[in-house]
Amino acid sequence: MIPTPDLSHLNSKDFRNIYEPAEDTFLLLDALEQDQDELRALHPSICLELGSGSGCVTTFLGSLLKPSLAYMVTTDINPHAAVATVATGKKNGISIDTVETSLVQGLLPRMRHSIDVLCFNPPYAVTPSSEIAGNGIEVSWAGGIDGREVIDATLPFVKELLSEKGIFYLLLVSDNKPDEVVSLLQVEGFNAHICLQRLAGREKQLIVKVTRRT
Amino acid sequence: MRLITHNMLQCHVKNCNDNNFPLRLEEVEVELVEADFQPEFLQNIIGKLEWPAFVNTAVQLGNTNLPATIPDNAKDNEEFLKVLHTALLETHVQQGKMVCPNCSHVYPIKDGIPNMLLAEHEI
Numbered sequence: 001m002i003p004t005p006d007l008s009h010l011n012s013k014d015f016r017n018i019y020e021p022a023e024d025t026f027l028l029l030d031a032l033e034q035d036q037d038e039l040r041a042l043h044p045s046i047c048l049e050l051g052s053g054s055g056c057v058t059t060f061l062g063s064l065l066k067p068s069l070a071y072m073v074t075t076d077i078n079p080h081a082a083v084a085t086v087a088t089g090k091k092n093g094i095s096i097d098t099v100e101t102s103l104v105q106g107l108l109p110r111m112r113h114s115i116d117v118l119c120f121n122p123p124y125a126v127t128p129s130s131e132i133a134g135n136g137i138e139v140s141w142a143g144g145i146d147g148r149e150v151i152d153a154t155l156p157f158v159k160e161l162l163s164e165k166g167i168f169y170l171l172l173v174s175d176n177k178p179d180e181v182v183s184l185l186q187v188e189g190f191n192a193h194i195c196l197q198r199l200a201g202r203e204k205q206l207i208v209k210v211t212r213r214t
Numbered sequence: 215m216r217l218i219t220h221n222m223l224q225c226h227v228k229n230c231n232d233n234n235f236p237l238r239l240e241e242v243e244v245e246l247v248e249a250d251f252q253p254e255f256l257q258n259i260i261g262k263l264e265w266p267a268f269v270n271t272a273v274q275l276g277n278t279n280l281p282a283t284i285p286d287n288a289k290d291n292e293e294f295l296k297v298l299h300t301a302l303l304e305t306h307v308q309q310g311k312m313v314c315p316n317c318s319h320v321y322p323i324k325d326g327i328p329n330m331l332l333a334e335h336e337i
Contacts, residue, residue: 045258069255071218082327095249095303097219099328105337106321106330110222110235114262135331 002033005059005092010084017080019053019140023200028121028171029060031196031207035167036064042165044116049074050103050154053140055085055096057119062094070116072096075104077135103150104157115161118168122151126175147176155181158210159188168210173203185210215307215328217275218259221268223321223328225314227336233316236267239274242310242323249303256298257289263302272301 007021032039044065049058052074062072072089074096076082082098089096099106123132123140124147131142132149143150151172158168172178178194185192190210197206225234269280279297288294312321312328319336322329 043254043258045255045262069250069252071255071259073219073222077331079327079329083325086326095216097215099215099219099223099330101330105332106223106226108224108226110224110264 002036002060002064004029005056005063005088007054007056007088007091009087009091010054014080014084017137018078018084019081019137021054021056023198024121024171024173024205025056027196027198027205027207028057028119028169031169031209032057032061032064032119034196035209039064039117039167040068042116042167043068044070046071046073046111046114046163047117047119048107048111048115048161049119051081051120051122051140052076052085052098053078053081053121055088055098057121058085058096059088059092059094061117061119062089062096063092074098075101075107077102077139078137079135081140103154104161108157108160112160113163116163116166118158118161118166120154120169121171122154123147124151124171124173124176143176147173148181151176151181155184155188158185158190162210162212164212166212170208170210171205172208173205175203178206178208182208189213215323215326216303217268217271217305217307218263218302219328220271220307220312221263223312223330225317225319225321226330227314227317227319227332230314230317230319234314236264236271237312237321238315239271239307240311240313242275243308244275245306245308246300246304247306249299251296251299253292253295256295256302259302260284260288260298268301272305275305277301277305
């Protein structure tokens with residue numbers, strides 16, 4: 001079993017500014033753990049997470065890959081989250097570099113077709129469109145119409161980022177019309193399927209696993 | 215920010231499309247932080263680096279140990295891999311700024327975190 005990352009360096013005050021790991025985070029960890037043999041066999045060189053928040057997911061992935069080393073890099077638009085991600089990595093013995101940016105701005109074209117593992121727990125909550133702007137904790141959940149606005153803005157980058165052998169793990173909830181997202185990815189030429197799902201209260205959360213079609 | 219990350223960042227100001235990589239490091243504070251030496255990882259990552267940009271950046275920081283071109287025997291050359299390891303993974307830029315060589319836009323680095331955000335009118 002891979003240990004859940006130690007977050008004891010973060011307190012309730014930190015979680016006023018950054019998203020505190022919750023059921024959705026743990027579902028993403030479980031999806032990675034479920035694929036641990038495949039992920040180790042992949043020998044990833046570069047792992048990228050968008051909107052890394054506390055850094056829990058990338059730290060977990062780094063621990064899962066040990067003793068192999070990969071370049072773990074994340075982005076977050078929230079400066080508090082960027083600091084927390086680096087600190088969580090450090091606390092758990094995983095070197096993570098975090099870039100304060102929106103999604104992948106500044107990382108392309110250099111990271112084109114380079115990402116072996118891509119993770120995204122997006123802002124998926126249904127909110128008014130006006131709430132998705134900004135850089136505070138609200139952008140960790142505010143997803144606009146159908147909770148899909150940031151997700152849809154990210155999908156075109158997947159083709160740019162994934163390496164030939166790359167795997168993309170995307171968390172969604174039922175409000176996001178996950179079957180539609182899967183179809184959109186398939187139309188783009190990817191293999192995409194729901195690899196894990198769970199009820200969290202009344203909300204169904206699920207993980208879409210995406211690979212290039214070979 | 216390790217130099218591997220610096221090697222991945224490019225200016226994305228609207229209409230700044232040429233000569234916008236690598237970003238020039240200025241007024242930097244650098245820390246060396248020991249990291250596990252893993253030859254397999256280095257062997258795999260070499261192909262993903264923009265080598266001349268990486269060498270130039272290391273020189274800007276006073277590290278002149280990297281060869282101008284990747285040696286033919288890079289994958290078995292432990293001496294080379296160790297030099298690469300230090301520059302790529304142990305050299306952390308903690309404070310400073312990155313300046314676009316084309317449009318001179320300044321991207322700050324604070325507490326080891328590069329900030330690539332642009333204002334609305336710059337995108």
